[in-house]
Amino acid sequence: MELNVLGQDEAGHAAGGGCSAGSCGSSDDQLAHLPEHIREKVHNHPCYSEEAHHYFARMHVAVAPACNIQCHYCNRKYDCANESRPGVVSELLDPLQAVKKVKAVAATIPQMTVLGIAGPGDPLANPQRTFETFRMLSEQAPDIKLCVSTNGLALPDCVDELARHNIDHVTITINCVDPDIGAEIYPWIYWNNKRVRGRKAAKILIERQQKGLEMLVERGILVKVNSVLIPGVNDQHLKEVSRIVKAKGAFLHNVMPLIAEAEHGTFYGVMGQRSPEPEELQDLQDACAGDMNMMRHCRQCRADAVGLLGEDRGDEFTLDRIETMDIDYEAAMVKRAAIHAAIKEELDERAAKKARLATPAGPRLVGVADKHHRPVLMAVATSGGGLVNQHFGHAREFLVYEASPAGVRFIGHRKVEQYCVGNDSCGDKESALSGSILALRGCEAVLCSKIGFEPWGELEAAGIQPNGEHAMEPIEEAVLAVYQEMIAGGRLDASPERTAEQCLMA
């Protein structure tokens, strides 16, 4: 069996399939074209490498509360422990507390490789608090990568300082390059000691973002661009944004869906602006992929998130708790290095295996599948490590993959309510399960390590085939195996006119 992960090699591109361009693939492969020195920088960064995000953890410290702009998807009043989205934190830290927390987390979760400052305001609108934190960390915890995200307004003034602190990753949120569109997203900015509004404000912000991007690239600092997809506002425009930021040297573009609920109290939430559907996001990511490496595994995490992407262990590291921890960071660094080396070895082994499987001598999917077999979406329950290794009922999110005659590619994730917490106090099981089934719409199979009798029946009734036969197998291999089983079972012949796209519409 050939394990052909899209975007990995030229054969994968030539085979075509559901995407228009070679760089639309997933995982480490999206980075495959990058120069070696850049790949070396991102191979263990969970936010930059789809493959790494199964293995390595990240954390954010909330040291940057102030902001210098207003975005229509943000409400600075909001602070809720149960909400997981950018801009939300439970506890603000000063730089000393932040450093203590980082060391506590790094010692407890040795897979943690990256510390980011992402708010809850704009990190560069809090230069003293942000850079004091970076300065102490680069001295006291030199094995941790530092990164920062910003709206870009203050960026040109901070580039030299960022370079001094050895920060080699910066994320800029760029939602537009057209001030008329910007005026619909940003009501005001604080600029040169004045509140500036409307188109004029958007024009300044856009110029500063673009200048900051250019300055970072000049200095060899890696730039990822985040964009919020706002249907009817910037959805079509983001293709141009993608083209421009790539031309200027950004190495990754992350288009995220707008989060807008009235209860968040944001402009968009209250005014009824809708969020995009998963398929709209996927279509736009595919459309941009011709010009840019697209990131598809972003979880839009909180500004104080801790752990693997998709999980948040922040509750284990509250100020009260870290006060009681006694951290020997020298010892922790030794342990961390050993664990990082072991993960790297596992990743190298996987890469070597993939390369072996992709050689012409190996058995090929081609021959079993012909190009007429339609692509199929499958959901996977995983708790990390790149394996099918989570119980259906324990999953808080599912990763969605597309299998097609061209191979397997990662599409994105779908969040669900956990319907089973392993005791009798499960709450409203029924509605959570039907919520999960709704979240998995468009998928024809769900791969997990185990699944209960009741959800099995309901999934089947909803046209989603549960599959627990590939427990502990690598995800892409398992998805491909299920696809082959579907082909062999004639499932993909039965309704050749029913494409995956049509399933999504149903």
Next chain:
Amino acid sequence: MALRIVDSCVNCWACVDVCPSEAISPGATHFRISAHKCTECDGDYAEQQCASICPIEGAILLADGSPANPAGSLTGIPPERLAEAMRAIQAR
């Protein structure tokens, strides 16, 4: 004369960093402006700096007691629309 911060303040620190008179400091529940130190930015800036960066409508009062940023002026959400949304949420 001085500006005043009221309890709708969310403690975001933005005003502290831009005050030219170092008149603002953290309080028990929200930031406070020292009436002795506040100059209303007279002689320093054309606009009062705390009021120009504050993201919360109504959180800063001018010397005459009126809000520096009245409802709807920062978010663009018409106050009646916000009230309607809040009623709808509470009715759920």
